[in-house]
Amino acid sequence: xxxxxxxxxxxxxxxxxxxxxxxxxxxxxxxxxxxxxxxxxxxxxxxxxxxxxxxxxxxxxxxxxxxxxxxxxxxxxxxxxxxxxxxxxxxxxxxxxxxxxxxxxxxxxxxxxxxxxxxxxxxxxxxxxxxxxxxxxxxxxxxxxxxxxxxxxxxxxxxxxxxxxxxxxxxxxxxxxxxxxxxxxxxxxxxxxxxxxxxxxxxxxxxxxxxxxxxxxxxxxxxxxxxxxxxxxxxxxxxxxxxxxxxxxxxxxxxxxxxxxxxxxxxxxxxxxxxxxxxxxxxxxxxxxxxxxxxxxxxxxxxxxxxxxxxxxxxxxxxxxxxxxxxxxxxxxxxxxxxxxxxxxxxxxxxxxxxxxxxxxxxxxxxxxxxxxxxxxxxxxxxxxxxxxxxxxxxxxxxxxxxxxxxxxxxxxxxxxxxxxxxxxxxxxxxxxxxxxxxxxxxxxxxxxxxxxxxx
Amino acid sequence: xxxxxxxxxxxxxxxxxxxxxxxxxxxxxxxxxxxxxxxxxxxxxxxxxxxxxxxxxxxxxxxxxxxxxxxxxxxxxxxxxxxxxxxxxxxxxxxxxxxxxxxxxxxxxxxxxxxxxxxxxxxxxxxxxxxxxxxxxxxxxxxxxxxxxxxxxxxxxxxxxxxxxxxxxxxxxxxxxxxxxxxxxxxxxxxxxxxxxxxxxxxxxxxxxxxxxxxxxxxxxxxxxxxxxxxxxxxxxxxxxxxxxxxxxxxxxxxxxxxxxxxxxxxxxxxxxxxxxxxxxxxxxxxx
Numbered sequence: 001x002x003x004x005x006x007x008x009x010x011x012x013x014x015x016x017x018x019x020x021x022x023x024x025x026x027x028x029x030x031x032x033x034x035x036x037x038x039x040x041x042x043x044x045x046x047x048x049x050x051x052x053x054x055x056x057x058x059x060x061x062x063x064x065x066x067x068x069x070x071x072x073x074x075x076x077x078x079x080x081x082x083x084x085x086x087x088x089x090x091x092x093x094x095x096x097x098x099x100x101x102x103x104x105x106x107x108x109x110x111x112x113x114x115x116x117x118x119x120x121x122x123x124x125x126x127x128x129x130x131x132x133x134x135x136x137x138x139x140x141x142x143x144x145x146x147x148x149x150x151x152x153x154x155x156x157x158x159x160x161x162x163x164x165x166x167x168x169x170x171x172x173x174x175x176x177x178x179x180x181x182x183x184x185x186x187x188x189x190x191x192x193x194x195x196x197x198x199x200x201x202x203x204x205x206x207x208x209x210x211x212x213x214x215x216x217x218x219x220x221x222x223x224x225x226x227x228x229x230x231x232x233x234x235x236x237x238x239x240x241x242x243x244x245x246x247x248x249x250x251x252x253x254x255x256x257x258x259x260x261x262x263x264x265x266x267x268x269x270x271x272x273x274x275x276x277x278x279x280x281x282x283x284x285x286x287x288x289x290x291x292x293x294x295x296x297x298x299x300x301x302x303x304x305x306x307x308x309x310x311x312x313x314x315x316x317x318x319x320x321x322x323x324x325x326x327x328x329x330x331x332x333x334x335x336x337x338x339x340x341x342x343x344x345x346x347x348x349x350x351x352x353x354x355x356x357x358x359x360x361x362x363x364x365x366x367x368x369x370x371x372x373x374x375x376x377x378x379x380x381x382x383x384x385x386x387x388x389x390x391x392x393x394x395x396x397x398x399x400x401x402x403x404x405x406x407x408x409x410x411x412x413x414x415x416x417x418x419x420x421x422x423x424x425x426x427x428x429x430x431x432x433x434x435x436x437x438x439x440x441x442x443x444x445x446x447x448x449x450x451x452x453x454x455x456x
Numbered sequence: 457x458x459x460x461x462x463x464x465x466x467x468x469x470x471x472x473x474x475x476x477x478x479x480x481x482x483x484x485x486x487x488x489x490x491x492x493x494x495x496x497x498x499x500x501x502x503x504x505x506x507x508x509x510x511x512x513x514x515x516x517x518x519x520x521x522x523x524x525x526x527x528x529x530x531x532x533x534x535x536x537x538x539x540x541x542x543x544x545x546x547x548x549x550x551x552x553x554x555x556x557x558x559x560x561x562x563x564x565x566x567x568x569x570x571x572x573x574x575x576x577x578x579x580x581x582x583x584x585x586x587x588x589x590x591x592x593x594x595x596x597x598x599x600x601x602x603x604x605x606x607x608x609x610x611x612x613x614x615x616x617x618x619x620x621x622x623x624x625x626x627x628x629x630x631x632x633x634x635x636x637x638x639x640x641x642x643x644x645x646x647x648x649x650x651x652x653x654x655x656x657x658x659x660x661x662x663x664x665x666x667x668x669x670x671x672x673x674x675x676x677x678x679x680x681x682x683x684x685x686x687x688x689x690x691x692x693x694x695x696x697x698x699x700x701x702x703x704x705x706x707x708x709x710x711x712x713x714x715x716x717x718x719x720x721x722x723x724x725x726x727x728x729x730x731x732x733x734x735x736x737x738x739x740x741x742x743x744x
Contacts, residue, residue, distance in 0.1 A: 039676075040734040042648055047659035047712070047740065086662075117711055140707070142714040175662055176704030361666050406664055432664035 049433060051088035052174070053115050054081060055141075057099035058092070059122035059134065069159050070124040073134060076163035077120065080181045080207065081170065084407070085436025090116055111141045118147070120170060132156040136166050138173055148173045160209065161455075168454070177361075180402040181206060184250075184452040185409065186224045186233050187427060189213060190445040194416065194423060201235060203250065206402075206451070208441045214248060223267040223398075224450045228360070229274035231452065234258065236267040245279075247294075259297070266311055266355075268292070272318045278302075280310040280323070289323055289340075302340035313365075314338070315358045315382070322346075322356040322365050322382075333367060335382065346384030355398060358382075360453075361405025364432075368397050368410075377410050379432065390434045403453045406432050409440065411447040643723070643730060651721045659712035661740055662704045671702055672739040673709040681728050683720025688713045691735070709738045 056078040059070030081087035096110040102121045111119050122136035135151035150169055152162050161182060168179025189202040201221050204211040215221055215237075224235040231250040236243050245258040245267060258268075261281055268277035271291070278291045289303045289312045303309040307327035314321055322335045333347040333356045347353045351371025358365055362382075369376040369389065375396045378389040395413040402409070409429045416423030427440040427449050440446075662668060674691040688710055690696065696703040712718070713736065723731050 040643065040731050042652055042655075042734060042736050044652060044655050044659060044712075044736055044738045045741070046656045047661040047738075048657065049663040050660050052660055112716060115717065117715075140711075142711050142716075172700075174704065174707070176665060176700035176702070363666050405666070 049435070051082075051086055052117050053090055054087045054118045054120065054170075055090045055095065055111055055114065055116040056081070056092075056120040057095065057102065057122070059124045059136070060099055061124045066124045066126055069132060069134075069156065070122065073122065073124065073159055073163040073166070074120075076160060076207075077167045077170070080164065080167035083207065083438060084171065084181075085431045085438075086171075086175060090114055106139055106141075108139075108141050108144045111139075116141050118170075118174060122166070126156065127153070130156075132159060132162070134159070134162045134166065136169075138170050160205075164205070164207075175406075177406055178404045178454065180404050180407060180451070180454070182455050183403060184231075184455065185427070185440070185449055186214070186226065186235075186452070187411075187442070187446045187449040188221060188224065189442065190425060190447060191217075201233075201248070202442075202446075204442070206440075211443060214250075222265075223448050225267050225269050226450045226452045227270045227274045228272050228453050229270075231455065232274075233450070234267050234270065234277060236264060245277075258292070258294070269313050271314050272316050278312045278314060278321060280312060289321070302336070303343075304340075309334075311355045313357045316360050316362045320358075320382075322358055324354050324356055324367075333365065333380075333384070346382070347380065347387070348384065349387060357399055357401060359401050359405040360403055364405070366399040366401060366408055368399065377408065377430070379408075388434065390430050390432075391428070391437060396428075398448050400449050400451045402429075402451050408432070409449045409451055411449060413447070643727070647722075647724065651723060654718045654721055655712055655736065658715040658718035659738065660708055662701075662708050665701050665704060667701065668705060669741050671705045672737060672741070673702075673706050675709055675713055675736045675738070677713060677734050677736055679721070679723070679728075679732055679734065681725060683723050683725070685713055685719060685721075705738075705740070709736075712738075 056074050058067075058074045061067035061070040078089040082089050094114055096113065097107050099121065106119055106121065117140075119139040119141055120136060121139070122134060125133045127133050131153045132155065133151060133153050135149070137149040138147045139145070140147050148169060150166070152165060154162050164182040167181040171177070171179035171181065183206045184203055185206055186201060186203045189200045190197055191200075192198040198217040199221050200217040201214040201224060202211065203214055214233075220238040222236040222238075224233050226233055233248045233250065235246055235248065237246055238244075242260055242262060243264045244260050245264070246255055247258055248255045258277070261279070264279065264281050266280065268279035270277055275295065276291050276293050278289065280287050280289050286306060287308045287310050288301055288305070289309050290299050290301050292299045302312075302321070303323075303325075305325070305327050307325050308331075309323055309325045309327070312321050312323040319338055320335055321338055322333060324331055325334050326332070327334075328345055331352040331354060332345055333353045334343055334345050336343040346365070347367070349369070349371075351369050354368045354370065356365050356367045359379075364379045365382055366377065366379050369378050374392055375394070376389040377391040377396050377399050378387060380387040390408065391410065391412070393412050394415045396410055397413075399408050399410045401407075407429055409427060411425055412428050413425040414422055423445075425445040425447050427442060427446045428437055429440060430437040440449075676689050676691060677685055678687040678689075680686045690706050690710070692702075692706075696706050721731075
């Protein structure tokens with residue numbers, strides 16, 4: 001009895017399944033789906049790498065004062081986008097539709113004619129409480145859609161920073177990466193004859209504006225490093241010929257001594273959480289890598305090797321450290337866990353490798369390479385593969401990453417002649433692709449740049 | 457008398473020589489008969505530039521034209537007799553018989569060209585004039601009935617078949633049409649390369665983006681007949697919401713596809729049904 005019931009049940013289920021299948025097939029037929037037909041498929045495996053044409057219109061203002069701010073903001077945005085190398089702002093003289101007539105919806109056809117792929121429009125108002133309100137929209141011209149639209153309030157004098165923030169928003173929306181326009185750069189400003197060089201700590205916006213000196217040049221300063229979390233700099237200063245590490249807070253101007261570190265040649269770098277620093281120190285003629293907790297000032301030694309281990313840099317997750325060492329016979333790059341274990345060599349090319357710096361994005365390590373009398377700035381993946389040399393010169397050194405891990409800055413020194421002339425030293429930035437090398441204009445010679453994180 | 461014998465011998469000799477010389481002509485004629493097939497191939501070419509699909513099509517077509525040559529013999533048959541007839545029928549009779557089948561074509565051979573040309577225009581004019589591909593299939597259908605009715609009388613029948621294909625045959629023809637198109641291999645590599653190059657020129661990669669080399673973007677494109685893009689949809693739309701790098705890559709792809717500078721795509725308009733929708737797979741692996 002139960003067998004028969006179960007058999008009937010099975011049959012019923014089977015019938016139901018068949019019916020369902022029939023309905024499914026019928027539905028497919030009804031929808032006109034032709035399963036047999038293979039769709040034409042084309043693989044596109046090549047492309048171009050060209051700056052994207054973008055139109056930045058003047059931000060509209062209700063009165064001459066607002067309009068001036070609007071023009072200035074548009075100008076700074078345009079310059080930022082152009083400088084990064086990924087965009088090609090279109091000359092405003094070519095615009096067919098005026099900024100005034102943009103209204104709520106641009107005439108996309110007019111912008112397509114110019115081959116503008118993106119369009120920026122904006123508006124500036126001084127609101128009743130005296131603050132400046134800047135709003136902008138970014139349009140995708142081909143898709144005829146708004147990509148992003150935001151508004152910011154600030155004091156009118158701060159218009160330049162608003163322009164940087166808007167540039168970052170545009171950059172992020174189009175590239176998918178955080179921008180780096182609202183950042184600053186600290187560097188060593190050099191002046192005077194080669195033998196009695198005056199070196200001062202200086203800071204400026206990433207576009208060279210708002211330049212100022214932080215130290216007076218009475219003592220030698222070297223290798224400033226930015227904290228990844230605070231607007232704080234560590235640097236090395238020779239006070240009475242003893243290298244000392246200082247911490248300098250940009251916002252407050254407060255300066256403190258971390259300690260005396262005899263035998264130190266590079267300032268410490270911060271850990272990603274900003275709580276520790278990592279450094280190399282020479283003790284008894286042997287350079288090893290140490291960390292120091294900034295709060296407790298406790299020092300921990302990470303490497304124990306007779307070879308010279310120096311210039312350490314944390315990975316952005318804080319789990320690993322890259323450094324250079326001559327333990328393999330020549331100066332090469334190594335990676336180890338943050339506790340000093342599991343040391344492995346990653347560079348195997350010819351020449352010497354130095355000053356590795358882990359990208360804030362985590363995917364690459366930048367380095368200086370010396371080969372056959374020439375210097376190079378290069379990048380490689382964290383396992384050592386995919387080495388690419390981006391810049392070369394008589395002396396190119398000290399790479400530092402933009403906070404988005406997309407652009408590198410370094411300094412380049414030209415050879416000096418027999419009379420002590422020449423030797424011009426300047427800062428340069430270059431895109432990760434190896435394109436778009438740009439000089440950062442500084443009032444004096446400049447070296448040892450350090451790129452800040454995005455200003456909070 | 458002697459003179460007559462000599463003349464007779466000379467005549468026979470010429471007949472034999474003609475027969476011998478005619479033999480190679482036969483084979484030539486056959487080749488010539490095949491040549492019209494080449495004309496068909498020319499018709500095929502504009503349709504499928506693709507080398508692979510082309511060969512299978514011309515082969516089936518040769519068949520129909522071969523069928524046609526058979527009918528001409530009857531027509532041709534009457535003309536050849538006249539020359540011998542005026543002359544003595546005696547010996548020639550046997551010689552033509554062994555090779556009658558061959559002879560007929562042989563002798564037709566020379567005239568056939570004009571005749572075929574004359575005959576064909578009568579039948580064929582309709583096909584080439586109207587819509588190419590449909591008419592070709594219709595032509596084949598025409599030939600089928602003629603095969604069944606095949607006789608010398610068929611000549612006169614051309615008009616009736618035209619009336620026949622009106623309903624059922626057109627349906628057949630339409631149903632058979634897609635068969636010769638091989639949808640999967642419909643576009644030749646060179647044709648695809650052409651489009652590929654067009655799109656590549658407009659694909660501005662977000663070079664230097666993190667892991668850009670690991671991001672392949674697939675877009676289904678719906679095309680207009682004129683080769684412009686009507687609509688482009690990402691196949692992995694959801695990923696653009698979670699991964700800003702992927703979104704940047706995907707948007708660069710959409711911009712490439714929609715960029716009017718690179719349109720219309722150079723695709724053969726007669727095979728619109730093949731490329732009406734396409735999947736474009738953008739793979740930056742080799743570039744970044």
